[in-house]
Amino acid sequence: MDKVLGRPRDDAAGPALLSAARRLVSERGYQRVSIQNLLDEAGVGRQTLYRRWPSKAELVLDAFLDSAGRIPAVTEGPILEVLTRFLTHLFANLNEDGPALRSLMASAQEDAKFLASFRERFLQPRAKIVKSFLEQAVKRRELNENFDVDTASDMIHGAFWYRMLLGRPLDAAFATKLTTAVLKVTE
Template identity: 55%
Template sequence: MEDTVKTQSRPAGRPRDEEATPALLDVTRRLVGEKGFEDVTIASIAAAAGVGRQTIYRRWSSKAELVLDAFLDSASHQEVVADGPVAQVLERFLVNLFDNIRRDGPAIRNLIASAQTDDSFLQIFRERFVLPRAQVAVAIIQRGIARGELSSGIDLEMMVDALHGVFWYRLLQGRPLDETVAARLSLFLTGAKN
């Protein structure tokens, strides 16, 4: 009779420290806030977090991806509230978006620049940052159309592009993104009734 020995396979190397991820995100946010995107390196993040660079590279393939994750991790998430006029719902969405962006605007500008020069990061940035926000805006606008608050003939894609165009333009120009801008933009966009 043959004896069979069952062995459990485990990944090579040390076990992955799951607590390292939130710590790395916190350190990244802090360093980018203190020094700016350009002056932060993977090595400086690793040193501040007390880990090796490989710990970071096992999780993220670039500094831009790490900073994006750190930003997304800190961004507050807002459920789309169905109650209220579309202008108010859109304004609440914009205030939340602008609050998150205002806090991390310089890092976001650098992420946009990275997306322009790195096709693989561009895809990640679109999927994880741009698309989810566009989907929320589309849902709000569609709700306004369904309620008769917005014309059924409006160009949904152009309306979402206009919303994001104002946001990106003001961000890149260093112009205010505040509650006043959110209210004005919401009123402008929802004035497209008939």
């Protein structure tokens, strides 16, 4: 047993920090949360954090990536269904994480290093899921071989980020409209 002064055991420190990051960044926005705030909230020492993450940015991105990872990426069925189902889950998720993600995107505009991490660790892995759905549909000839997967991905991610940044709702109805508009591209 390595309990220290009421701190969570070391193997609980990672989850405690991830959950502190989710909570505080959702409440205050990325820029208003310091490393010290995270340590206090998680009841964890500085060394414990830095053994796991090189910086606040990496910890926070992992905290929200983890949440996004819970979206079931079920690939069975026609691409229209696959994509609508995925976006419907994603949008439900974004309604919860939206304020935090908006603050991450805002912070990334004034911090090139954070933007790079945000792109690489958060946005690109999500874009890859959508692209892989589309590429599989092209492979099984459900979508035309000239289907522009990259632009479609930009339109999908762009459309929901734009709506989210403007404070407009993301719901199942928009998931259906967006999927329909993007996939008709191939008819």
